[in-house]
Amino acid sequence: MSSRLLKTPMVPFPSRAIIPARDLDKPPILEVSRLGIDFGGLAAVDDFSIIIGRTEIAGLIGPNGAGKTTVFNLLTKVYQPSSGAILLDGKDTSGMNTVQINKAGIARTFQNIRLFSSLTVEDNVRIGLHNHLNSNVFFDIFRLPGYWKSERQAHQMTLELLSIFGMEHMIHYKAGSLPYGAQRRLEIVRALATKPKLLLLDEPAAGMNPSETEELMRNIIEIRDALGIAILLIEHDMKLVMGICEGIAVLNYGRIIAKGTAEEIQTNDEVIEAYLGEKKEA
Amino acid sequence: MKKILKLKKDTRKNLITYGMIILAFLIVRFLSASGNISSAFRGQLVPICVYIVMAVSLNLTVGILGELSLGHAGFMSLGAFTGVIAAIILQGSVSNPLRLAIAMVLGAVIAGIAGLVVGVPALRLRGDYLAIVTLAFGEIIKNIINTLYVGIGENGFRISMVNAESLNLGERGTVIMNGPMGAVGIPKLATFASGFILIMVTLFIVLNLQNSRSGRAIMAVRDNRIAAESVGISVTRYKLMAFIISATLAGAAGALYALNFSTVVARKFDFNTSILILVFVVLGGMGNIRGSIIAATVLTVLPELLRAFNNYRMLLYAVILILVMLVSNNEQLKNMTKKFKGFFKIKRPSDLKGGTARE
Ligand SMILES: Nc1ncnc2c1ncn2[C@@H]1O[C@H](COP(=O)(O)OP(=O)(O)OP(=O)(O)O)[C@@H](O)[C@H]1O
Ligand SMILES: [Mg+2]
Numbered sequence: 001m002s003s004r005l006l007k008t009p010m011v012p013f014p015s016r017a018i019i020p021a022r023d024l025d026k027p028p029i030l031e032v033s034r035l036g037i038d039f040g041g042l043a044a045v046d047d048f049s050i051i052i053g054r055t056e057i058a059g060l061i062g063p064n065g066a067g068k069t070t071v072f073n074l075l076t077k078v079y080q081p082s083s084g085a086i087l088l089d090g091k092d093t094s095g096m097n098t099v100q101i102n103k104a105g106i107a108r109t110f111q112n113i114r115l116f117s118s119l120t121v122e123d124n125v126r127i128g129l130h131n132h133l134n135s136n137v138f139f140d141i142f143r144l145p146g147y148w149k150s151e152r153q154a155h156q157m158t159l160e161l162l163s164i165f166g167m168e169h170m171i172h173y174k175a176g177s178l179p180y181g182a183q184r185r186l187e188i189v190r191a192l193a194t195k196p197k198l199l200l201l202d203e204p205a206a207g208m209n210p211s212e213t214e215e216l217m218r219n220i221i222e223i224r225d226a227l228g229i230a231i232l233l234i235e236h237d238m239k240l241v242m243g244i245c246e247g248i249a250v251l252n253y254g255r256i257i258a259k260g261t262a263e264e265i266q267t268n269d270e271v272i273e274a275y276l277g278e279k280k281e282a
Numbered sequence: 283m284k285k286i287l288k289l290k291k292d293t294r295k296n297l298i299t300y301g302m303i304i305l306a307f308l309i310v311r312f313l314s315a316s317g318n319i320s321s322a323f324r325g326q327l328v329p330i331c332v333y334i335v336m337a338v339s340l341n342l343t344v345g346i347l348g349e350l351s352l353g354h355a356g357f358m359s360l361g362a363f364t365g366v367i368a369a370i371i372l373q374g375s376v377s378n379p380l381r382l383a384i385a386m387v388l389g390a391v392i393a394g395i396a397g398l399v400v401g402v403p404a405l406r407l408r409g410d411y412l413a414i415v416t417l418a419f420g421e422i423i424k425n426i427i428n429t430l431y432v433g434i435g436e437n438g439f440r441i442s443m444v445n446a447e448s449l450n451l452g453e454r455g456t457v458i459m460n461g462p463m464g465a466v467g468i469p470k471l472a473t474f475a476s477g478f479i480l481i482m483v484t485l486f487i488v489l490n491l492q493n494s495r496s497g498r499a500i501m502a503v504r505d506n507r508i509a510a511e512s513v514g515i516s517v518t519r520y521k522l523m524a525f526i527i528s529a530t531l532a533g534a535a536g537a538l539y540a541l542n543f544s545t546v547v548a549r550k551f552d553f554n555t556s557i558l559i560l561v562f563v564v565l566g567g568m569g570n571i572r573g574s575i576i577a578a579t580v581l582t583v584l585p586e587l588l589r590a591f592n593n594y595r596m597l598l599y600a601v602i603l604i605l606v607m608l609v610s611n612n613e614q615l616k617n618m619t620k621k622f623k624g625f626f627k628i629k630r631p632s633d634l635k636g637g638t639a640r641e
Binding site: 076078097098099102103107108110114115116117118119123126127128130131133135136137140141142143147150151154172190191193194 | 291486487490491494495496497498499501502505506508509510511512513514515516517523
């Protein structure tokens with residue numbers, strides 16, 4: 001599986017950045033240039049530029065505190081960037097808020113899981129479907145036909161989405177009571193329910209055992225293939241990153257220190273030093 | 283019966299709640315017809331209905347939306363005085379039940395508008411600002427109504443903030459609101475049946491909302507604001523929706539309450555009343571509608587039942603409250619304490635942060 005992906009030819013686009021050859025005929029889904037944010041003088045992310053192809057699985061790696069999650073928070077406008085530009089599907093996202101970003105096509109999961117934990121698995125997915133259901137508060141309260149139609153649709157789509165991970169039988173469980181791995185998978189399902197063009201996964205394999213991780217790798221590729229979307233993931237598990245990511249960017253102290261394919265990253269001196277340096281400190 | 287068993291769990295739970303109210307209504311009706319109800323208890327019937335509606339509607343804000351409101355009685359007050367004014371103005375022109383209905387609808391609308399005015403600034407901010415703003419709102423409404431003189435006379439409908447004489451109502455004029463003396467000469471339009479209907483309407487609105495796209499969005503905002511935004515849910519919109527519906531229902535309840543007495547003063551709807559309703563919600567369980575109904579009923583009837591104990595009445599009431607709290611030392615109560623703690627804690631931007639802990 002991983003060998004198939006690693007052989008995907010990566011081509012420069014437009015010049016220094018690389019994306020998979022198959023995505024070259026379409027404009028990239030995400031173009032980020034010189035993105036940055038300060039937290040009280042500390043540049044948590046600085047001069048961050050990246051391009052992601054339409055159907056690319058890309059990786060963002062780096063030592064603890066490098067600024068990876070902050071990049072996700074910038075892309076989804078949880079934080080407003082202090083500099084730089086983000087083009088999503090060719091459109092400038094400046095001035096957009098988190099809700100608008102999701103409507104424009106970015107969905108995400110969270111490193112510290114953020115499910116609607118007192119609600120059921122079904123409710124979590126249906127909340128993800130929110131903007132794709134046609135009911136409104138008037139239909140809802142008076143139980144007009146629009147309500148019933150929307151509820152039927154929601155149920156159908158929920159089952160389809162949960163089937164990605166074979167979780168249909170968990171539909172009535174409380175989200176907060178699920179085992180850790182299932183919670184991470186449910187977050188992915190909820191994100192997919194919003195029908196994104198770009199899916200951001202923040203450490204999807206954290207807390208999973210090796211066999212769960214391996215299954216997750218297969219799932220991620222299946223999702224990309226079935227939906228034709230782009231995926232950008234943050235992960236510390238190098239087996240996962242090197243196994244499924246086509247383009248990889250390495251972040252250290254808020255700056256990109258290397259970009260390339262798995263082989264290129266693994267042999268990059270600066271990357272090796274960044275990771276060894278971290279080990280020494282730890 | 284088979285059909286009921288096949289229904290979804292939520293639907294079945296809701297049907298039981300409706301059934302409980304209908305059954306209670308029929309039993310009281312029957313006992314009342316056969317002369318088995320004391321006049322003291324009969325006088326309590328409308329207030330019980332009103333407090334049930336107040337508790338259920340506050341539960342929408344506190345339990346389902348997860349925002350702390352300390353001024354629910356303020357909306358009740360607006361509904362009460364709006365309802366009284368409407369009922370007196372309409373005297374003689376429409377039938378009594380219709381007059382009551384119009385008074386309640388107008389009370390609801392005015393309270394709903396107040397909910398919008400209070401909610402827009404308070405709910406757009408992140409953090410528990412609603413508690414402070416609603417607390418202030420309740421006090422402001424009380425003080426304004428205390429200084430209001432309203433009447434109808436030969437010059438039509440008049441409002442003053444000076445005194446009743448300045449209304450210039452003429453010989454045959456009626457003073458509706460007399461400053462600190464409150465509303466006077468209120469027609470007693472409220473009936474137990476109308477209280478029952480208001481409860482059913484409230485349940486219909488709140489329960490249907492809870493099990494729907496809008497309701498799920500409201501609960502998503504409560505459970506995790508950042509996650510709700512990440513899936514494209516407009517947090518302010520759904521916070522406002524829940525809060526305004528909650529205020530509207532409180533307004534209708536206020537109108538029904540006032541039209542059950544011949545006089546009503548603004549002091550009746552003070553901070554203590556807001557807290558009392560909050561106690562119903564907390565004891566009944568956050569987000570638990572049936573719990574709110576039971577808590578409101580029991581805690582409204584209890585002081586009357588304890589009347590036999592004379593001076594020790596309120597002492598016993600307090601002891602029973604504490605016992606119930608201890609016995610029900612559960613999730614909901616803990617959540618409430620957490621909520622209060624969060625209220626006094628200063629929010630740091632790092633609360634938003636992705637977290638660096640290995641999980
Ligand atoms: N809201 C904030 N306020 C102040 N500093 C912050 C904030 N969010 C993140 N930081 C800081 O920015 C830096 C990057 O944090 P970030 O969470 O992005 O790292 P990360 O690469 O995701 O690390 P990890 O692998 O541990 O998840 C850290 O030094 C962190 O303390
Ligand atoms: Mg992180």
